[in-house]
Amino acid sequence: MKKIYLPISLTVALMSTAVISPVLASDDQGLTIMQERKLRDTGWRSNEATLEMRLTNAQGQTSTRNLRMKSLEVKGDGDKSLSIFDTPHDVKGTAFLSFSHVTGADDQWLYLPALKRVKRIASRNKSGPFMGSEFAYEDLSSFEVEKYNYRYLGEADIGGEKTWKIENIPTDQYSGYSKLITWIDQQHYRVLKTEYYDRKSALLKTLTFSNYQAYEVRQELDGENKRFWRANLLAVENHQTGKSTQLNFSEYRFDTGLSEADFNKSKLKRAR
């Protein structure tokens, strides 16, 4: 076994870092890739999408639900999103508003149409399942560089595409994961695959992104069109329960005129 002798001062420094915070700071290469990923996905302003969620249990029985999602890019913080449920029919009209934040808990409101009531809900539930699916709330919230510390793990091929493999360690103590491993394609900085590890460091689930499509959005700064990639199919498989969930996006539309006003909690009861 090869022994590496570190200078005592560095050893002490490393040990004390480990004691103060078990999470090591990002390495340069991992951080640079993730910063570039965020940069390439900045400037889309807003979008709307229609999606079908297909839940499959361990016995292979499926059930589906339909929803619409509206998202607003927020500069300097996490994005705002509004989800409106169309099926199952008993939750039709239920609307979920979320302001995700780079640090700290998200702000979340739920509109219950039967009672005409807007309810602010506890937001530390980011590790909880979204609508009974294998997606947790935090899986669907916007990607922000500050949410993780990064470690570059090397290169890998995913379906013929060259990727970088990067370890993400959540900075939020309320995350349901000990770490994520993401595969980022080297050409467009899109995530092709993510593995989620539970708090006990066991592999929990694998999320794959496919059917990527590019959308062009005109940039306010230079008037040029910028391309944004969105996966039309997200499939997550839970290795511990055998359950899986597919998200099928059918209608991505950018720049539909959404503004801050559409994400006000008082607008929730109007969501259609």
Added chain:
Amino acid sequence: MKSYFAAALLSAIHLPAIAVEMQGSISLQQRSFIESAQFAHQGDHQTSIAIEPEFYLPWHDGQDAFIFTPFARLDSLDDERSHWDIQEAKWVHLRDDWEFELGVGIVFWGVTESQHLVDVINQTDQVETVNGDRKLGQPMAHLSLIRDWGVLDAFVLPGFRERTFTGEKGRLRTPLVVNTNQARYESSAKAQHIDFALRWSRTLGDWDVGLAGFKGTDREPILQPVGQNELAPYYQQMWQVSTDIQATLGEWLWKIEALHKEGQFEHYQAGVAGFEYTLIGLADSNIDLGLLSEYNWDRRGLNANTPYQNDLFLGTRLVFNDVDGSELLLGVARDLEQMSYSGRIEGSTRFGQHWRLNLEAWLFYSSEANDPLYSWKDDDMLSINLEYFF
């Protein structure tokens, strides 16, 4: 044929293209009362069906819409519970920073669970549910200003809705039957009195704050004896100011509702305050466990016509986070001054895409004849509700 008709209609009156969307539900309900009735003529079982379709007709890309939601229930036992209502029949006009609605609608104010103290716009449809969380449609002109400094809602409320009361054969009623045909009013305008309400609400970080004022006909009637063995509702004029505040701090929700109310005969304060704590992922499962506790207080003490004068509510909510959206709710409200309590167990789950089953049990106990709950003490109930959503 349809398209031809639509085209003819369009060319005739130059309306933009419109299409009506419909959704709603039909439900079948069975209520069974376990103990023998306390009062004469009361039955032990009641079966009912209810229907509530909602029609939504948008135009100008949804900036304007007409919403129409009628409701009807047909009950096998209680003629008063067989009733219908227009829950919504309104035109709404939506802008980014203001909204206007005109017609019949339902508005909810408040944050607490054990009672909805400050929720004053709509009349309670008391025959519908045990805890009175079902409301009747209220005619209104409602303007909302949505600004940086918060949301201001102004209401002009013409036309008053009288509360519904259980009939002679029904359970969960007062010892003497309330004759709603004998309703009396303080105002000479009676049900035509025009009421006003104003509410300001705002989110400040983790805090959601509301302040409201209301002036007009009291939704809560004073029940007065008439004739030999009947009660008549008397609707006084009143004004009230109220506040409702929720702090959302991690897993903790802290809630308070309070009001000051001045009526014809008395003025008083009342409040409800408590918390809801959510334990996420109980024992490494997907189940969330919510623990609720709220204290209800009314300055009038035992003279109050509410069971919530000095009562502690304890509840727990299990959210299974499963495919069928299953939930289980347990709650107990205990009077701290006299031996009186009510308990509730409610569970619900979905079947397929369209069906939802709801099971509910209520238990009542009271040993004091002056307690509002005393007349319900033999009305322990099991209820099954099967609802089809379309």
